[in-house]
Every structure is written in C-alpha cells, then in structure tokens.
Amino acid sequence: MTEKLKGTTTVGVVCRDGAVLAADKRASYGNMIMSKGVTKIFRIDDHLALAGAGNVGDILSLVRLLRAESRLYRAKVGQEMSVSALATLTANVLHNTRFAPYFGWFLVAGHDVKPALYSIDMAGGLTDDKFTAAGSGMEFAFAILEAGYREGMPLEEGVKLALRAINTAMRRDVFTGDGITLVKVTPEGYIEMGRDEIEALLK
Template sequence: MTWKRDAVIGLKGTTTVGVIFRDGVVIAADKRASAGTFIASKKAQKIYAIADRIVFTTSGLVADAQILVRWIQNHVRRLTIERERPPLVKEVANLTAILLHNYFRSLLPFQVHFIIAGLDTFGPHIFFLDHSGAVQEDKFMATGSGSPIAFGVLEAYYKESMVEEEAIRLVLRALRSAIRRDTATGDGIDLAVVTKEGIKFFKPSEIDAYLKDLDKVLAEG
C-alpha cells in the first residue's frame, strides 16, 4: 500500500532562477505560493541562507521545503564546527541528495526541488536537486512551473564571462519573463548574490532599480 502524496493540496512555490558569473552566483525567486488555483501567499520565502556563502532556492510544497531547509541548516552548522572549515557547495548538495533519496525510496518523497548555489575554495557552483535526490551541476538553472520560460532566456543570453551586473540583469529578465507568462508565478521578486564577501539579499527598492535599468537596456537594444 502506498500513500499518494499528490492527493494532498498544499502550498506550493513556483519559479526560481540562478546563474554563475565570474566572481560568484546570482539567485532570484518570485514570491507567489499557490494552493491549486488559489493564490495562498504573495510573500512566500524561497531563498534561504544555508552557510556563509551557500544559498538554497526552493520550489514545490512549501511545508516540505521549510522542514528540509531547517534540517540542512542545522546539519551544516554542526559539520562546520566538527570540521573547523566552511562546507563545500558540493558537500551540501550531496548531503541534501542523500536525505531526499532516502525519503523517495521509502515511498514518502518530499515534493520539492532545490537550487543549491554558492562559492567555495573551488569557485562558484550551482546544483539542481529533484525530489528523488538526483543531482545536476550547471552554469545556470531554473526550477518550478515557470522554468521552461526562464530557461529560454537563460539559454539565449548566458555568458560565462558575465560580471555581477550582467548576471543580475539576466536572472531578473528570465524570472520576469516567467512571471508574465506563467500564472503560478508572480507577486514580486527576491534577489540574492553570493561572492567572497558573503551573501547579499537585495532590498525591494534595489530590485526595482535593477528592473528599471533592465527596461532601459532592452529598449536601447
């Protein structure tokens, strides 16, 4: 006998985007959480700090994401103390993958996808993890219902030589395209950058300024 998790209607997050640039990573997410066709929240948090230079983005069932994030945060803090060094991004990705896969094999999977992004001694990294614990590393990534739209923008305009300002404009362009075309994505944008200085979460006014700058750049061709 199996338990059909998709019969349970819960709050779900939607679209998140991340890219690597020359000196770090940029992550963005919309703020909408839906329950079926109902917009349940317009202020959903989907970007979380896991370590000094590592962040998660979440898409999927909000309750599952929150529980997993707390568990990983606590585990990473313990490992940092035991090993007396910051964790590698890949180590955090593998730790999360093991947890996800264990629950997947038990037929009670978490309904959540992650982007794990950050900077360590080997440089910037972005990993995608699905609900089964499968891990994929890439230069850019998108998750959630609006990800096909976001990927179209990322595939067309991503460059490995990008500096921070270019990377910010790209993730905002990709996410805003998803907001305009995907009804489950919307209600504003959260934005974070990870560099050797640490994690910076942007204020709404700063994001608005970048969006206005993006409009200007696109208008100029």
C-alpha cells in the same frame, strides 16, 4: 490541514565572481493565490544558499535540516561546508526519502574556492550547472537564460539575467508572481538585494 502551498519559479546563474539565485514570491493552493510574500531562497550558511520550488512545508523542513547539518559540520570539522558537499548532502537526503519524498526541486548555490550551482530533484538526482531553472514557470525562464547566458559573465550581468528570467515567468505563468527575491553569494558572503534595487534594475 496538510501544507500544500506551491507554485513558483526559481533560477540560478553562475558568474565570474559569484552565484545568483532568484525567485518569485507567490504561493498558490490549486488555482488560488494564498500568499504574495513567500520566501523561497534561504541562507544555509554565510556562503551557501538554497532555493526551493514546490511544497512550502517540505522546503522549510529541508532548510531546517540543512542548516543544522551545516552548523554541525562546522563544529566537527572546524571549517565551512563546501558548496558541493551541501549539494551532495541535499541529494542524499532526498534520495533516502524518495518513497515519502520532499515535494520540491532545489537549487543549491554558493561560493567557496569558486562560485557553484547545483540542481537537485526530489529523488536526489544531482546536476552541476552554469545556469538553471525550476518550478512552474521554468520553461519561460530557461528561454531567457539560454539566450542570455555566457561563460564568465560578471556578477552584474548575471543579476540582470536572473531578474529578466523571473520577470518573464511572472508575465506568462499564472503560478508565478508578486515580486522577486534575489540573492548573490560572493567571496563576501550571502547578500540579499533590496526591493528598490531590484525595481531599479527592472526598469
């Protein structure tokens, strides 16, 4: 059977000292909840992360490709791939496959010289953002992000804002739910927050 699990909300926020990605954990098939523990944010390298909203099989296939390309780049060039280079590579892959596309909307975040966030649609359209959202609950998430974002906000505030955005989508979008994954990418690298930390911040 072709993998058609989908339905999600992902958000990204750029802060003064890092970038944040957050997503829910629900995967749906039509009107049925198929999984309550899906991973939608992925480490591409120690300082690079990708979040995907859309078809699970397509997202996982793209993640495998990007991880391989990131390792190859490091081996050939002798340094880490930048956030903008990963975003450009992702956009190029998606554009080249637009007639048989990866069915997903992707957020690339990371930290090299500074934190950065990019949004990429399935045709390879690329935007450089300070905050963004994708997926079935994105309208609800955007309302929270628009109201709460401010330039240069510290990482702790960005984490709380991203959690509020996902939590709001979980309350209003039937395809979003079953917990939250949150990742911070800082000069120290890729850091995934634990469930207890997330629940404490939501109280």
